[in-house]
Amino acid sequence: MLLRLPYRVQMPLGLSLAVVLSALLVTAVAAHLFVRTARVETLATVDRAAQLLGAQALPLLAADDTWRVFALLRNTAAFLPGASRGRARAAVLDSKGRVFASSAPQLIQTAQTLLGTSVNGQQLPPAAEVKGRLRIDRPDGSIALLEPISSEDGQVLGFTYIEVDALVFEPDWAELTRPALIGVGLAVFLLAPAGWWIGRRMAAPVASVAHVIERIGLVDSALLRRQLPHSADPELGRISAAVDQLISELQVRRQAERRALSAERMAAVGRITAAVAHEINNPLAGLLTATQTLSLHGASEETRKRTLDLLRRGLHQIQTTVTALLPQARIEDRALEIDDFSDVVTLAQPDAASRKLHLTTSVDVTSALRVPSAVMRQVMLNMLLNAIKAAREQASVHVQLRADGEKVEFSVAHEGLVLTREALETIVAAAGGDDPRGFGLWVCRETATQHGGGFDVDETHRPGTRVVFWMPNRELNEEPSAD
Amino acid sequence: MLRIRDIDWGGYLKRNLFLRGVGAACAAPWVSRAATQPKQLRIGLTAVILADQAAFLARWADYLSQRLDARVTFVSRDQYQAVHDMLFNGQIDAAWTCGYPYVRFQSQLQLLAVPLYQGQPFYQSYLIRPAGGAVEVRGWADLRDKVFAYSDPLSNSGWLVAQGQFASAGIAQKDLKRAFFTHGHRNVAEAVASHLADAGSIDGYVWETMLLQGMPAAKRTEVVWKSRLHGFPPLVANPGAESAEVEALRRTLLGMSDDDAGRALLKSLNLDGFIAGQPSIYDSIRQLARSVPGSGVVA
Numbered sequence: 001m002l003l004r005l006p007y008r009v010q011m012p013l014g015l016s017l018a019v020v021l022s023a024l025l026v027t028a029v030a031a032h033l034f035v036r037t038a039r040v041e042t043l044a045t046v047d048r049a050a051q052l053l054g055a056q057a058l059p060l061l062a063a064d065d066t067w068r069v070f071a072l073l074r075n076t077a078a079f080l081p082g083a084s085r086g087r088a089r090a091a092v093l094d095s096k097g098r099v100f101a102s103s104a105p106q107l108i109q110t111a112q113t114l115l116g117t118s119v120n121g122q123q124l125p126p127a128a129e130v131k132g133r134l135r136i137d138r139p140d141g142s143i144a145l146l147e148p149i150s151s152e153d154g155q156v157l158g159f160t161y162i163e164v165d166a167l168v169f170e171p172d173w174a175e176l177t178r179p180a181l182i183g184v185g186l187a188v189f190l191l192a193p194a195g196w197w198i199g200r201r202m203a204a205p206v207a208s209v210a211h212v213i214e215r216i217g218l219v220d221s222a223l224l225r226r227q228l229p230h231s232a233d234p235e236l237g238r239i240s241a242a243v244d245q246l247i248s249e250l251q252v253r254r255q256a257e258r259r260a261l262s263a264e265r266m267a268a269v270g271r272i273t274a275a276v277a278h279e280i281n282n283p284l285a286g287l288l289t290a291t292q293t294l295s296l297h298g299a300s301e302e303t304r305k306r307t308l309d310l311l312r313r314g315l316h317q318i319q320t321t322v323t324a325l326l327p328q329a330r331i332e333d334r335a336l337e338i339d340d341f342s343d344v345v346t347l348a349q350p351d352a353a354s355r356k357l358h359l360t361t362s363v364d365v366t367s368a369l370r371v372p373s374a375v376m377r378q379v380m381l382n383m384l385l386n387a388i389k390a391a392r393e394q395a396s397v398h399v400q401l402r403a404d405g406e407k408v409e410f411s412v413a414h415e416g417l418v419l420t421r422e423a424l425e426t427i428v429a430a431a432g433g434d435d436p437r438g439f440g441l442w443v444c445r446e447t448a449t450q451h452g453g454g455f456d457v458d459e460t461h462r463p464g465t466r467v468v469f470w471m472p473n474r475e476l477n478e479e480p481s482a483d
Numbered sequence: 484m485l486r487i488r489d490i491d492w493g494g495y496l497k498r499n500l501f502l503r504g505v506g507a508a509c510a511a512p513w514v515s516r517a518a519t520q521p522k523q524l525r526i527g528l529t530a531v532i533l534a535d536q537a538a539f540l541a542r543w544a545d546y547l548s549q550r551l552d553a554r555v556t557f558v559s560r561d562q563y564q565a566v567h568d569m570l571f572n573g574q575i576d577a578a579w580t581c582g583y584p585y586v587r588f589q590s591q592l593q594l595l596a597v598p599l600y601q602g603q604p605f606y607q608s609y610l611i612r613p614a615g616g617a618v619e620v621r622g623w624a625d626l627r628d629k630v631f632a633y634s635d636p637l638s639n640s641g642w643l644v645a646q647g648q649f650a651s652a653g654i655a656q657k658d659l660k661r662a663f664f665t666h667g668h669r670n671v672a673e674a675v676a677s678h679l680a681d682a683g684s685i686d687g688y689v690w691e692t693m694l695l696q697g698m699p700a701a702k703r704t705e706v707v708w709k710s711r712l713h714g715f716p717p718l719v720a721n722p723g724a725e726s727a728e729v730e731a732l733r734r735t736l737l738g739m740s741d742d743d744a745g746r747a748l749l750k751s752l753n754l755d756g757f758i759a760g761q762p763s764i765y766d767s768i769r770q771l772a773r774s775v776p777g778s779g780v781v782a
Contacts, residue, residue, distance in 0.1 A: 066663035067632075067670055070679050105678040110630045111661040 012199025016192040023187035027180035035171040042081045042169060043135075046145050046162050049080055049090065050133070053160045054149045057092045061100065061149060061157045066110070070101040077103035082168035092149070093159040097127035100158060114161060119144070130159060141166030205229035205236045209243055221251045278439040279321045282381050283314040286347025290314070313343050313377075320374035333372040335475070336408070338363060340373050341401045344380040351388045358396040365403040370475050371451075376410070379447055379469050382440030383412045390465065391416035407453070408473045415464035421457045424467075444469055522553035524728060526718075527566040527578035529559075530634060530641075530667035532689070532752060543748050550735045553728065561666040563637035570721050577720040577732060583639035585717055586769040587779045589762065595718040595729065596736040597760030600688050600753070604764050605712035607687035608640030610648070611675050611704040618681045620707055623652040631662045632674040632683035639768050641668055644710050645684035646775040669693065669700065676703035688715070692753040713771075714764035718757070733759065 005013065053076055060069045069092050080088035083103075091102035097115025102108035116126035122138045124146070136144040145162040208229045215224060224247055228240045290310045297303040320333060345361055352359045384399055391397050391414035402409045427438050428445045441455075448455040453471030524547070528540075540557045547555040558575055560566045563584055569575045570592075577595055585592060597604040612620040619625060626649070634641020642664075649655070656662060663680070665671050668689040675683040676699065687709060693701035718736065720729045739745030740756035749756060772780035 064663075066661070066679070067665040067674060070674070070677075074677075101679060110679055 011203040012196040015195035015199040019187050019191040019195045023184045031176045039169050050145050050147045050160045058149055066101050073103040087165040087168045089163050091161040093161055095156055095158055205231050209239055221247050275439045280318050283317055283347050287314040289350040310343055317374050317377050333374045336369040336371050336373045336376045340377050348384045356394045360398045362400045367405040370473055371408050379444050380410050386440050387412040387414045407470050409470040411468040413466035419465040424457050524553045524555045525558055525575040527558045527569055527575040529563045529566050529580055539751050546744055551731050563635050576724050579718045581639050581716045582714045582765045582768040583643045584637045586765050592719040593722050594760055595720045595733050596757040597717045598715050598757055599755040600715055602755055604715045606715045608644035608710035609685050609687045609690050609706045610708035611685055612682045612707050614703050614705045620682045623648040627654050627658045628660050629681040630660050632671045632680035633664045634668045634671050640686040641684050647771050672700035672704055676700040713767050
């Protein structure tokens with residue numbers, strides 16, 4: 001229960017409880033000691049009373065003066081513990097053990113024989129056997145003290161007899177409890193509020209530290225550090241110092257994170273810029289060749305028209321690529337056509353010619369093409385240019401476009417450098433990096449992933465490398481088929 | 484009635500200091516002691532009255548001193564014999580004693596005055612027991628094997644009457660479980676009230692006065708038996724005392740009922756006055772004493 005309370009309540013409440021428990025404990029111990037001491041003091045008082053009675057009663061016994069012995073007993077017994085409540089009484093016995101007089105004649109009757117008889121269930125010794133002070137502890141807790149009264153020459157003239165009831169030795173818990181309750185009440189009244197105040201004062205720095213910790217990252221670090229409590233207490237000082245260090249380290253870490261984020265953003269911008277440049281640059285070489293063709297063979301109507309179509313589609317590809325970079329851009333793209341495949345081969349022809357490569361193509365399209373043309377042109381051109389770069393000189397590069405109702409597949413095979421699947425994954429994972437092939441391959445993988453297709457290496461192809469790209473044969477916003 | 488709280492201790496001390504101062508002045512060497520020192524008259528008191536109230540005695544002493552032209556002092560003793568010893572030794576001039584010692588030592592005493600109690604010079608002896616009937620005592624015959632309290636060996640009501648009644652009941656002293664003297668009638672009442680004794684023989688006048696004053700010991704006891712009337716304890720003087728002074732004391736005592744101060748003192752004593760009295764008043768005591776062996780009064 002206590003542990004569920006807030007620390008700022010726990011501590012003052014705990015101190016207050018400690019005060020109350022301490023008061024109760026001290027009272028209990030004091031009461032126990034009082035009870036033990038009270039018994040010893042009671043017995044000592046009874047001993048002293050017996051001595052006093054013996055000395056004072058001696059001449060009165062010798063004078064056979066019952067009245068004066070009675071007066072002596074009446075005055076002396078008043079000092080016995082419990083006498084005021086009738087729980088103690090004294091008597092003087094004659095030499096034969098009969099009551100000469102007693103302080104309570106109704107209980108210890110005059111001339112009654114005591115010694116040698118049973119009193120309160122306890123047998124008293126005969127007068128002749130009492131040679132010295134004798135204390136009789138009765139089973140009920142009461143005591144009886146018997147002491148001979150002797151003349152100077154040793155003649156026993158009588159006896160002092162004192163009875164103290166058990167109730168006198170029993171602690172009067174009501175009487176003991178009253179001051180204890182008063183003490184506890186005073187403790188609660190005075191010390192508990194003090195304990196509460198001290199507890200609150202002790203808990204306040206901890207609460208301040210907790211308040212500061214709660215707001216780390218939300219409030220200015222300098223302000224939080226100023227609000228940290230500065231205590232002379234070593235433990236609190238350590239906590240404050242640790243929190244201060246934590247704030248400092250978090251501040252450094254946040255600055256590092258901001259720098260890293262900034263650097264990452266810059267790197268991303270750089271990668272995007274490089275990718276865009278790459279994607280724009282790819283068709284540019286072919287387009288420039290087309291303009292050259294147009295200037296040399298522009299007289300032919302067919303050549304001019306075909307070349308202008310090539311230029312239009314190439315520029316449209318670039319436009320599509322650039323538009324895709326604009327935020328919230330709505331790209332209007334047409335479906336792939338067979339001519340797009342021919343354009344890609346045409347655009348790559350200059351590079352292939354420069355390396356004396358022999359380009360072969362095959363088209364196996366059995367269904368209408370519904371994939372976006374700009375994306376597929378970009379992928380096909382990337383794959384073909386990469387293959388031209390990777391192929392051996394004077395070797396052949398085979399380009400194939402296959403399509404059916406399910407998917408569109410484009411592959412490029414050459415007999416040049418072998419690209420393993422592991423190497424492809426490394427290049428793609430590097431997100432382009434410094435590898436000039438990287439941007440093209442990364443764009444192909446991203447495009448395939450974005451359109452629910454794939455981009456992989458055909459490891460069964462030997463020698464050289466065959467790279468395959470495929471995507472579902474459907475429009476971009478079209479739902480996938482039920483299978 | 485006399486009560487402790489009524490005592491004027493301040494006045495009492497002032498008067499005593501004054502008297503001591505007068506005495507010291509008289510002791511000056513250039514002053515004739517015989518010429519200046521007033522006459523002294525010392526009166527012994529026994530337990531026949533409740534004479535332990537110092538303020539009352541001081542007032543009574545003042546009253547008598549003013550009328551006797553002498554310094555009157557009271558000397559109290561709790562045993563009758565002690566007072567008589569002082570009287571016979573000349574240490575006191577007069578004594579308020581009991582009728583029994585008067586008849587016993589009549590030849591050595593002169594009758595000074597006899598108090599009037601309830602209008603007559605007589606009183607009774609009471610047999611008392613604890614109140615409530617816890618002790619089965621209805622008469623003298625029930626006292627066999629009981630504890631009995633006497634007042635004084637020279638007391639008529641506190642011893643002599645009891646001896647006569649025990650004899651009449653056929654109870655010897657050895658038939659009592661125990662008997663003891665309490666050195667005063669008041670103590671008899673306290674002994675019986677506290678059950679120290681099962682019964683006691685007490686001066687009827689003292690017991691009634693105690694009851695009148697509301698004393699607990701009287702309230703906690705009850706009267707079982709009352710004796711016939713006996714002569715009230717008299718004031719006696721030593722025959723060798725100066726006759727003029729004794730006569731003056733007698734006249735003053737007899738005249739106490741004639742003035743307010745005297746009547747106030749008598750009221751405190753629960754008495755009506757004093758008369759000269761005749762020895763014949765004590766004939767019943769004399770007769771009783773003669774019947775009791777060892778009483779010291781012969782036939």
